[in-house]
Amino acid sequence: MSNIQSVMHENRVFNPSDEFVAQANVSGMAAYQALCQEAARDYTGFWARLARETLQWKKPFTKILDESRAPFYKWFEDGELNVSYNCLDAHLATEADKTALIFEADDGTVTKINYRDLHARVCQFANGLKSRGIRKGDRVIIYMPMSIEAVIAMQGCARIGAIHSVVFGGFSSKSLYERITDAQACAVITADAQLRGGRVMPLKSAVDEAFSLGCCDTVRSVIVYRRAACDIAWNDNNIWWHDLIANQSSECEPEWVEAEHPLFILYTSGSTGKPKGVQHSSAGYLLGVMLSMQWVFDYKADDVFWCTADVGWITGHSYVTYGPLAMGATQVIFEGIPTYPDAGRFWKMIQQHKVTTFYTAPTAIRSLIKLGGELPKQYDLSSLRLLGSVGEPINPEAWMWYYNTVGGGRCPIVDTWWQTETGCHMIAPLPGAMSIKPGTCTLPLPGIQAAIVNEAGEEVHDQHGGFLVIKRPFPSQIRNIWGDEERYRKSYFPEEMHGAYLAGDSARRDIDGYFWIMGRIDDVLNVSGHRLGTMEIESALAANPLVAEAAVVGRPHEIKGEAVVAFVVLKGPRPDDPEKAREIAETLRNWVGTEIGAIAKPDEIRLGENLPKTRSGKIMRRLLRAIARGEEITQDVSTLENPAILEQLKNAVK
Ligand code: WTA
Secondary structure, X not given: OHHHHHHHOOOOOEOOXXXXXXXXXXXXXXXXXXXXXXXXXXXXXXXXXXXXXXXXXXXXXXXXXXOOOOOOOEEOOOOEEOHHHHHHXXXXXXXXXXXXXXXXXXXXXXXXXXXXXXXXXXXXXXXHHHHOOOOOOOEXXXXXXXXXXXHHXXXXXXXHOOEEEEOOOOEOHXXXXXXXXXXXXXXXXXXXXXXXXXXEEEOHHHHHHHHHHOOOOOOOEEEEEOOOOOOOOOOOOEEEHHHHHOOOOOOOOXXXXXXXXXXEEEEEOOOOOOOEEEEEOOHHHHHHHHHHHHXXXXXXXXXXXXXXXXXXXXXXXXXXXXXXXXXXXXXXXXXXXXXXXXXXXXXXXXXXXXXXXXXXXXXXXXXXXXXXXOHHHHOOOOOOOEEEEEOOOOOHHHXXXXXXXXXXXOXXXXXXXXXXXXOOOOEOOOOOOOOEOOOOOEOEOOOOOEEEXXXXXXXXXXXXXXXXXXXXXXXXXXXXXXXXXXXXXXXXXXXXXXXXXXXXXXXXXXXXXXXXXXXXXXXXXXXXXXXXXXXXXXXXXXXXXXXXXXXXXXXXXXXXXXXEEEEEEEOOOOOXXXXXXXXXXXXXXXXXXXXXXXXXXXXXXXXXOOOOEEOOOOEOHHHHHHHHOOOOOOOOOOOEOOOXXXXXXXXXXX
């Protein structure tokens, strides 16, 4: 313990209760180690056993892992299955009446749907998609609010083998346009509007705007779900959701697809201006999400599971649409926001729906502490048995509050490290097996060979920081960047890593071997748990006619984790009048909102006559970071071409 303290300054260790351990799916450290040893003894045999026991196959596989075209790995290649079948039909014989989804709308209205009805509605919708000529392998964009229909849309695509690409409703029409064209989508599924925090926010108009931005002529159908009954424009290729499904049969034979058939593409930020279309497989992905439901969420048939993520993010794919349904779980989905009508909304919902497993992001926890740290005490949260955290490191204060005030000191917290690219949890506690400490995601899941290496790809020893890698391929991992094999190879399997998957995070291990995530090693920011590329925001700013040049960095933010700070050089003169400067900054903020989406709007824009550059013209970002953080510049500035610029940027109006 004293060692841990000296290394990590965090010496609090929490053990699961005997009661929790006794009922856990993986009970005790020895059981966890036995799984790890099984994987170490026979790596592919381990995954093959789990794939046979966990998934329902139409045609069993005989091949396990093909590494011949590494890093383009293939798992269970000659097997055939259907993901929607595994999520729905698989439960009909025994659990047809079980509630699948408890949907709570923004205004508090609750709608429940059981597995039988969900199956029927997915089939109807899948038949509707087929009636529009949508077939296996076609790409379908989903741009929808959190709703039962969003889940149906995703499952409907999976049922017919169409590849969905969900675009978060907070992204702008421009971002939508880029994704439609990159994926060459043949259909867009959207809603007239979304309701959040008592406000109606249009969605369909963003789709129309996306079309006006350029040629989206691959799109033959825009399917519109009526959510808000507001006025919208109407075009020839538009069809109402309710008209599409009218008269469609509630039976639809699933399209049996090969294990490697792409289930979905999900765009995420990387270190260039262009988002990456992360492509996932069918079988390997589903296996990963199902195993992590059992191992990390300790899933039990009578759980009421609630993951608060939007289906626009990977967390919503894996732990709303696919994982819980594949397990036959009852889960809550929520349309609104945690602070409406007040900051007690989550706690009220946990009480009302008797939630047992609650999974959210540190940014939400921090904002709820700030807006109503005492509010959880007003609700009966005794149904909870497990808490989870995802998206960014959770700071010890937030962890302790979550543990004591929300979990009543009774519920283990699973701090889950993973990424869009990994598909499911990679490093996270198995809550009945290991002790937990605030701020660490603990140990890798069985079979996941996580390690920390230096720049040459050599493993560094405990307590040293380095790059986080995963040494062996695993079933749920990314298969490709849509249409860009070269970028896939370069981003995740650079030569120095000798074939290991490079996660893009730095990390270190403590004396117990626990992993502590230190942050991104690339130009990716993590704002409120959302990934944003600094280059993406820079190119958005540079596209504005007022802007000559822009550089974007992150700075720590109390609630959001990181805030976006932009340094901008205008084409015209830098305004002397602070009011004028603020006005321009506001215009540029809104511009980023339209180019990317509101989540990417810089918190701060500083106008300068130039940016700090080396003599060779390279922007010195570390200096910009120091300025953004309000730190004294102690670094060497001798290579700086224009030192006076630092003072100007420091004093610039924000
Ligand atoms: C960060 C979200 C610390 C990390 C599932 C990673 C975390 C990026 C954690 C992926 C965690 C995610 N502790 N950092 N428990 N979980 N991250 O693709 O930097 O949206 O690389 O996937 O979030 O973000 P993504």
